[in-house]
Amino acid sequence: xxxxxxxxxxxxxxxxxxxxxxxxxxxxxxxxxxxxxxxxxxxxxxxxxxxxxxxxxxxxxxxxxxxxxxxxxxxxxxxxxxxxxxxxxxxxxxxxxxxxxxxxxxxxxxxxxxxxxxxxxxxxxxxxxxxxxxxxxxxxxxxxxxxxxxxxxxxxxxxxxxxxxxxxxxxxxxxxxxxxxxxxxxxxxxxxxxxxxxxxxxxxxxxxxxxxxxxxxxxxxxxxxxxxxxxxxxxxxxxxxxxxxxxxxxxxxxxxxxxxxxxxxxxxxxxxxxxxxxxxxxxxxxxxxxxxxxxxxxxxxxxxxxxxxxxxxxxxxxxxxxxxxxxxxxxxxxxxxxxxxxxxxxxxxxxxxxxxxxxxxxxxxxxxxxxxxxxxxxxxxxxxxxxxxxxxxxxxxxxxxxxxxxxxxxxxxxx
Amino acid sequence: xxxxxxxxxxxxxxxxxxxxxxxxxxxxxxxxxxxxxxxxxxxxxxxxxxxxxxxxxxxxxxxxxxxxxxxxxxxxxxxxxxxxxxxxxxxxxxxxxxxxxxxxxxxxxxxxxxxxxxxxxxxxxxxxxxxxxxxxxxxxxxxxxxxxxxxxxxxxxxxxxxxxxxxxxxxxxxxxxxxxxxxxxxxxxxxxxxxxxxxxxxxxxxxxxxxxxxxxxxxxxxxxxxxxxxxxxxxxxxxxxxxxxxxxxxxxxxxxxxxxxxxxxxxxxxxxxxxxxxxxxxxxxxxxxxxxxxxxxxxxxxxxxxxxxxxxxxxxxxxxxxxxxxxxxxxxxxxxxxxxxxxxxxxxxxxxxxxxxxxxxxxxxxxxxxxxxxxxxxxxxxxxxxxxxxxxxxxxxxxxxxxxxxxxxxxxxxx
Numbered sequence: 145x146x147x148x149x150x151x152x153x154x155x156x157x158x159x160x161x162x163x164x165x166x167x168x169x170x171x172x173x174x175x176x177x178x179x180x181x182x183x184x185x186x187x188x189x190x191x192x193x194x195x196x197x198x199x200x201x202x203x204x205x206x207x208x209x210x211x212x213x214x215x216x217x218x219x220x221x222x223x224x225x226x227x228x229x230x231x232x233x234x235x236x237x238x239x240x241x242x243x244x245x246x247x248x249x250x251x252x253x254x255x256x257x258x259x260x261x262x263x264x265x266x267x268x269x270x271x272x273x274x275x276x277x278x279x280x281x282x283x284x285x286x287x288x289x290x291x292x293x294x295x296x297x298x299x300x301x302x303x304x305x306x307x308x309x310x311x312x313x314x315x316x317x318x319x320x321x322x323x324x325x326x327x328x329x330x331x332x333x334x335x336x337x338x339x340x341x342x343x344x345x346x347x348x349x350x351x352x353x354x355x356x357x358x359x360x361x362x363x364x365x366x367x368x369x370x371x372x373x374x375x376x377x378x379x380x381x382x383x384x385x386x387x388x389x390x391x392x393x394x395x396x397x398x399x400x401x402x403x404x405x406x407x408x409x410x411x412x413x414x415x416x417x418x419x420x421x422x423x424x425x426x427x428x429x430x431x432x433x434x435x436x437x438x439x440x441x442x443x444x445x446x447x448x449x450x451x452x453x454x455x456x457x458x459x460x461x462x463x464x465x466x467x468x469x470x471x472x473x474x475x476x477x478x479x480x481x482x483x484x485x486x487x488x489x490x491x492x493x494x495x496x497x498x499x500x501x502x503x504x505x506x507x508x509x510x511x512x513x514x515x516x517x518x519x520x521x522x523x524x525x526x527x528x529x530x531x532x533x534x535x536x537x538x539x540x541x542x543x544x545x546x547x548x549x550x551x552x553x554x555x556x557x558x559x
Numbered sequence: 560x561x562x563x564x565x566x567x568x569x570x571x572x573x574x575x576x577x578x579x580x581x582x583x584x585x586x587x588x589x590x591x592x593x594x595x596x597x598x599x600x601x602x603x604x605x606x607x608x609x610x611x612x613x614x615x616x617x618x619x620x621x622x623x624x625x626x627x628x629x630x631x632x633x634x635x636x637x638x639x640x641x642x643x644x645x646x647x648x649x650x651x652x653x654x655x656x657x658x659x660x661x662x663x664x665x666x667x668x669x670x671x672x673x674x675x676x677x678x679x680x681x682x683x684x685x686x687x688x689x690x691x692x693x694x695x696x697x698x699x700x701x702x703x704x705x706x707x708x709x710x711x712x713x714x715x716x717x718x719x720x721x722x723x724x725x726x727x728x729x730x731x732x733x734x735x736x737x738x739x740x741x742x743x744x745x746x747x748x749x750x751x752x753x754x755x756x757x758x759x760x761x762x763x764x765x766x767x768x769x770x771x772x773x774x775x776x777x778x779x780x781x782x783x784x785x786x787x788x789x790x791x792x793x794x795x796x797x798x799x800x801x802x803x804x805x806x807x808x809x810x811x812x813x814x815x816x817x818x819x820x821x822x823x824x825x826x827x828x829x830x831x832x833x834x835x836x837x838x839x840x841x842x843x844x845x846x847x848x849x850x851x852x853x854x855x856x857x858x859x860x861x862x863x864x865x866x867x868x869x870x871x872x873x874x875x876x877x878x879x880x881x882x883x884x885x886x887x888x889x890x891x892x893x894x895x896x897x898x899x900x901x902x903x904x905x906x907x908x909x910x911x912x913x914x915x916x917x918x919x920x921x922x923x924x925x926x927x928x929x930x931x932x933x934x935x936x937x938x939x940x941x942x943x944x945x946x947x948x949x950x951x952x953x954x955x956x957x958x959x960x961x962x963x964x965x966x967x968x969x970x971x972x973x974x
Contacts, residue, residue: 288914499703
């Protein structure tokens with residue numbers, strides 16, 4: 145089961161461990177916080193309130209399960225980080241070094257609405273009437289939450305909604321973040337290697353993907369030992385799967401699991417990654433159960449070429465839209481629009497999809513440190529889908545690959 | 560591995576299969592749609608726009624992966640269901656029998672913003688200037704989406720935001736929904752039985768939970784065969800785990816996975832469930848690695864008693880708050896407030912947490928067909944957490960249990 149290839153990966157994992165801790169340093173949290181404080185100073189804000197759980201994690205490293213119970217981070221202009229949480233999260237928040245103070249309410253909905261408790265606590269701290277920044281004017285959740293806006297419970301404060309503050313910071317990844325994303329890709333690679341090994345005719349989607357994910361996760365944990373902390377509410381360990389993209393169903397770019405049984409002749413579109421200190425990566429491959437026929441080979445070859453067009457067009461100073469435009473010119477040249485379904489890629493890091501996008505409508509300038517998926521695809525109804533996705537980081541001159549799984553057809557035949 | 564107990568569960572699985580399909584019937588979709596149409600008529604609405612993916616699934620059965628690309632369901636007053644999707648979801652949406660028509664835009668952000676495409680399509684259909692209901696005034700996503708409000712792109716329409724329309728319908732579960740939740744509980748029970756079997760000193764959290772989940776899912780799929788469709792973007796199969804609630808860390812009600820190694824003396828708080836046609840259930844148990852000492856026995860006993868207080872107080876016609884009040888009186892009587900962390904329970908079904916809540920602040924009247932978790936807990940810093948969660952359905956006179964895993968201490972010792 146542990147092939148030479150996999151051993152090489154494990155060895156690289158151990159080697160890296162000597163050089164780095166799999167976490168974000170206190171210094172980097174300070175840099176992030178200072179960047180926000182600078183923006184707050186510009187706008188003369190006394191405090192900023194973050195409801196977005198990804199922003200809270202980015203600024204504090206506090207990972208929690210978002211529910212109907214509102215939670216927010218209050219960042220004061222002097223850099224104090226206060227978490228406002230329900231009673232059940234108090235001790236959990238207190239464990240987080242980057243959280244300086246924990247305020248709490250008993251429960252939601254409770255006898256007094258949590259938003260009114262928050263208003264009272266802010267007022268006690270002298271923040272009830274000042275200039276308050278916020279990433280949203282109150283809490284939102286689909287899990288049964290209802291409540292007033294922040295501006296309603298604090299009528300004497302001026303609430304300035306700045307939704308993008310942290311999202312903009314997150315667009316450029318630091319060396320620490322890139323190292324975590326690289327570590328994620330390593331274990332995604334292992335999960336994918338096992339997925340390919342277990343992809344045989346007669347086996348079901350769930351069996352293959354759950355077995356590959358279980359074994360890759362166990363290897364990952366045993367290799368990294370105590371240095372590994374998933375630090376993520378939703379994800380832990382490594383995973384690989386098909387998400388329903390098996391046989392003709394692979395022609396649906398966002399299919400969902402159908403528990404298909406693999407058959408000779410099936411086209412497979414895979415996906416793999418791992419959660420490392422909250423960061424992920426994206427690896428997707430088009431594979432075949434048995435030798436593909438000439439029609440499938442042709443679409444595979446075109447897909448590989450169009451992905452290479454994208455790779456060649458990513459460099460700092462260009463616009464994201466220019467990458468998509470170059471890819472679209474390939475669809476024009478080869479008369480492939482019938483098989484086009486989506487743009488070329490998206491940023492990623494703490495979330496699976498982040499802005500900016502390699503899309504004809506996104507004129508964001510590409511900068512070193514941005515991390516993107518590159519995944520133009522061809523989808524042929526009745527035949528299958530053809531998509532590789534690689535994660536790349538933008539350098540001073542072009543790109544470095546973060547994923548490194550084989551891209552060639554002869555390495556992607558299963559069964 | 561397959562004990563007599565597990566075989567019994569499998570047998571019941573097959574027996575149930577003869578009587579029912581594991582899906583929501585066309586008739587039930589019609590009932591749901593008619594209930595929304597009635598509300599629309601009352602408010603003289605020409606159409607209603609649903610952005611919430613759970614509401615879309617409830618009204619159409621269309622399960623998809625929500626991303627930065629906006630998607631909505633347009634329900635016209637004559638009952639036509641139109642899905643507005645990005646190009647990549649067209650064929651996927653067209654496969655859904657309850658979706659009558661699919662509108663699409665090329666991509667997000669695209670050359671023309673999807674919201675403007677939607678405004679144009681609504682106007683072509685004569686809905687650009689009428690009374691439009693909506694569950695939100697536009698799309699929201701943390702994955703890099705930005706865009707105008709519905710009321711901004713349709714300045715001549717009157718947009719009426721009614722956020723709760725479908726959420727209120729979802730509070731009372733039909734017989735079909737209850738059957739799916741019961742089926743979910745059955746496979747959650749199997750996953751939990753395996754979790755308990757594999758919980759031995761020296762094993763890690765991830766190993767135990769991933770192995771139990773993999774095997775339970777395989778059993779579930781083999782038993783249910785083609786009748787099983789997870790129909791959920793996020794979940795598939797059965798799962799059981801600890802979510803970090805191992806040893807002293809179990810005193811954190813919402814811990815996250817820490818990949819703990821089980822040790823003799825550990826208190827464990829578990830969780831198990833399964834996704835069946837999009838519906839879930841909730842089973843949680845307090846277990847012990849080896850024989851617990853008298854202090855742990857005492858907290859276990861109190862936890863079991865307070866859960867029984869909750870069971871006895873749930874009946875139609877009462878308020879949700881009265882159940883929590885009865886539980887709170889138990890904390891008073893036994894001087895347990897030091898160990899209180901959260902309210903008594905929450906509704907569930909398509910989402911893991913739904914309104915209403917067994918909370919002192921929720922005066923919703925309990926009605927037959929509501930499905931709740933019942934899970935008051937005691938959390939003792941340094942020692943551990945003590946919580947069972949059972950899923951119950953409200954009947955004409957009280958409750959029926961949906962989960963049925965043993966609750967007694969002597970059945971919950973591992974190792």
